[in-house]
Amino acid sequence: MKLTSEEVNDIALESRLLLTEQELAGAVRYINNFLDMLDRFKELDLQNVEPFSFAEALECPLREDKVNDFSNIQAIFDESEHVDGQFFKVPRIMEE
Amino acid sequence: MELYELNLHFLLEGLKAKKFSASEIFQSCKRRIDECEGNIHAFITRTDDKEPQTENADGILAGIPTVLKDNLCTKGIRTTAASKILGNWRPPYDATAWKYLREAGAVLMGKVNMDEFAMGNTCGNSAFGPTYNPNDITRVPGGSSGGSAAAVSAGYVPFALGSDTGGSIRQPASFCGVQGLKPTYGMVSRYGLISYGSSLDQIGPFARTVRDLQIIMSVIAKHDPMDSSCFREKNPDFSHKDKVSIKGKRVALVKEFQDFTLDAPIADAMTRTRKILEDEGAIIVEVSLPVVARYAVACYYALAMSEAHTNLERYDGVRYGYTVTDASGVKEMFERVRSYGFGSEVKSRIIAGTCLTEPSRCDEYYVAATKVRTLIAQEFTRAFGETDFILQPVTPSLPSKIGEVDDDEMKGYETDLYTLPVNLAGLPGLSFFTGYAGNLPVGLQLIGPRWSDPELLNAGLILEAHLGTPKIANGGKN
Numbered sequence: 001m002k003l004t005s006e007e008v009n010d011i012a013l014e015s016r017l018l019l020t021e022q023e024l025a026g027a028v029r030y031i032n033n034f035l036d037m038l039d040r041f042k043e044l045d046l047q048n049v050e051p052f053s054f055a056e057a058l059e060c061p062l063r064e065d066k067v068n069d070f071s072n073i074q075a076i077f078d079e080s081e082h083v084d085g086q087f088f089k090v091p092r093i094m095e096e
Numbered sequence: 097m098e099l100y101e102l103n104l105h106f107l108l109e110g111l112k113a114k115k116f117s118a119s120e121i122f123q124s125c126k127r128r129i130d131e132c133e134g135n136i137h138a139f140i141t142r143t144d145d146k147e148p149q150t151e152n153a154d155g156i157l158a159g160i161p162t163v164l165k166d167n168l169c170t171k172g173i174r175t176t177a178a179s180k181i182l183g184n185w186r187p188p189y190d191a192t193a194w195k196y197l198r199e200a201g202a203v204l205m206g207k208v209n210m211d212e213f214a215m216g217n218t219c220g221n222s223a224f225g226p227t228y229n230p231n232d233i234t235r236v237p238g239g240s241s242g243g244s245a246a247a248v249s250a251g252y253v254p255f256a257l258g259s260d261t262g263g264s265i266r267q268p269a270s271f272c273g274v275q276g277l278k279p280t281y282g283m284v285s286r287y288g289l290i291s292y293g294s295s296l297d298q299i300g301p302f303a304r305t306v307r308d309l310q311i312i313m314s315v316i317a318k319h320d321p322m323d324s325s326c327f328r329e330k331n332p333d334f335s336h337k338d339k340v341s342i343k344g345k346r347v348a349l350v351k352e353f354q355d356f357t358l359d360a361p362i363a364d365a366m367t368r369t370r371k372i373l374e375d376e377g378a379i380i381v382e383v384s385l386p387v388v389a390r391y392a393v394a395c396y397y398a399l400a401m402s403e404a405h406t407n408l409e410r411y412d413g414v415r416y417g418y419t420v421t422d423a424s425g426v427k428e429m430f431e432r433v434r435s436y437g438f439g440s441e442v443k444s445r446i447i448a449g450t451c452l453t454e455p456s457r458c459d460e461y462y463v464a465a466t467k468v469r470t471l472i473a474q475e476f477t478r479a480f481g482e483t484d485f486i487l488q489p490v491t492p493s494l495p496s497k498i499g500e501v502d503d504d505e506m507k508g509y510e511t512d513l514y515t516l517p518v519n520l521a522g523l524p525g526l527s528f529f530t531g532y533a534g535n536l537p538v539g540l541q542l543i544g545p546r547w548s549d550p551e552l553l554n555a556g557l558i559l560e561a562h563l564g565t566p567k568i569a570n571g572g573k574n
């Protein structure tokens with residue numbers, strides 16, 4: 001087994017996920033089976049292989065760097081329960 | 097014959113000849129939905145409570161009803177991605193593909209079911225419960241775009257949109273007995289599609305005939321400056337109504353796939369389709385895809401999960417969707433929102449993606465997968481030097497019974513081998529109807545090189561002329 005239950009739980013917390021005992025047991029089995037599947041990559045010599053990109057994507061299309069109006073701003077605020085005037089409000093970030 | 101039974105091009109011809117009105121089509125489709133939806137459960141949100149008015153009475157789709165997979169944003173209409181975490185979110189804008197359909201006159205009957213965030217292949221992994229296959233309601237419709245395929249199959253609408261990240265259009269099209277196209281990556285704008293794996297996701301159409309797929313592609317395959325991966329050349333030509341001969345075209349079978357076991361009806365369909373192609377003058381050849389056969393599944397899931405973990409970081413409960421208002425700090429808020437809002441499969445994939453992209457493991461897994469993807473794309477490029485199309489199954493088996501799950505997820509992932517390499521290389525793939533095994537439809541897949549979508553659909557027209565078109569599924573009514 002590549003990852004222990006404690007390590008998987010730490011990764012879950014990094015992702016801001018709290019797992020029940022049952023979910024954690026399932027996640028440990030899932031991740032370890034998955035990492036075993038990825039061991040196949042070791043059979044390949046990837047030393048001189050470039051990471052993938054679509055050939056057409058070599059040139060990145062750029063838009064003019066200017067602010068555009070969005071006419072439906074109120075619709076965005078209507079979807080949140082954390083609005084204060086023209087801002088989203090979040091709970092304190094710094095721990096006590 | 098009821099109007100809901102007519103395929104799209106017949107509806108358009110009938111409207112033009114004033115044989116019936118758009119209002120009569122709407123009423124017929126609505127009655128069909130009312131009749132079958134208790135059995136099928138294709139919808140998450142219905143918008144057909146009152147007759148929608150077309151925005152363009154002269155458009156080529158004026159008054160034609162459609163449904164959209166619920167990961168396509170619709171301005172002011174609930175969009176959930178089948179997840180609790182989006183709650184009752186109403187997007188402030190439309191997905192470009194839907195905007196193009198709307199501007200062509202199409203009207204929306206509703207938003208349909210899917211696996212949560214498009215992660216799954218049964219349409220059973222939804223916060224809104226499963227959708228049932230309209231051909232046999234004891235079986236899955238496939239996924240993740242199961243609601244779209246079921247809606248077209250049952251005669252709710254003549255066409256629908258879905259999305260395909262690793263087979264999510266082609267597999268449900270095959271399971272429900274409709275035609276489905278996963279276009280070339282970049283052929284249809286992804287703006288307004290809720291992201292799963294951004295380098296793999298592609299929007300595409302479902303319909304009951306290949307001709308109907310051509311009509312929809314002629315509307316949605318247009319450049320969009322809001323998607324930087326969308327093509328910038330002139331619009332492709334999908335207007336050919338008449339079949340162009342495939343005499344002399346090479347169609348390949350994949351050498352490495354020949355030893356794999358297929359359900360008998362799928363193997364039979366491969367034999368029949370090969371014979372049709374030969375009779376039409378196509379030359380059957382063999383190509384070798386050893387890297388695809390051995391590494392594509394691992395490569396795909398490594399990349400899809402890594403991209404999913406990044407894309408799903410945005411769900412924090414601040415700006416939209418499910419939230420809590422009594423958290424003592426931001427960490428507690430995020431943890432409570434995400435732990436309640438995401439389902440188990442999504443959580444597992446987020447954790448896996450986080451694991452693969454951590455600095456200590458990134459080179460070994462994520463970066464390695466991006467390099468394996470290069471080898472896979474190169475292998476397809478070489479293969480398409482030797483052939484014009486590749487013929488292969490969509491899945492090795494017919495749709496499973498509802499609730500049948502394999503405890504070994506990795507074994508389940510291996511069944512996606514026929515579909516997900518197409519997404520890794522950004523290719524177009526057509527899932528086409530070949531006939532029935534009992535009451536279950538059987539589909540196969542034809543793949544072409546990048547940007548060959550019009551030629552692929554032309555080949556589909558030729559196959560369809562021999563194989564026929566699917567009938568409307570009974571929708572759970574015997």
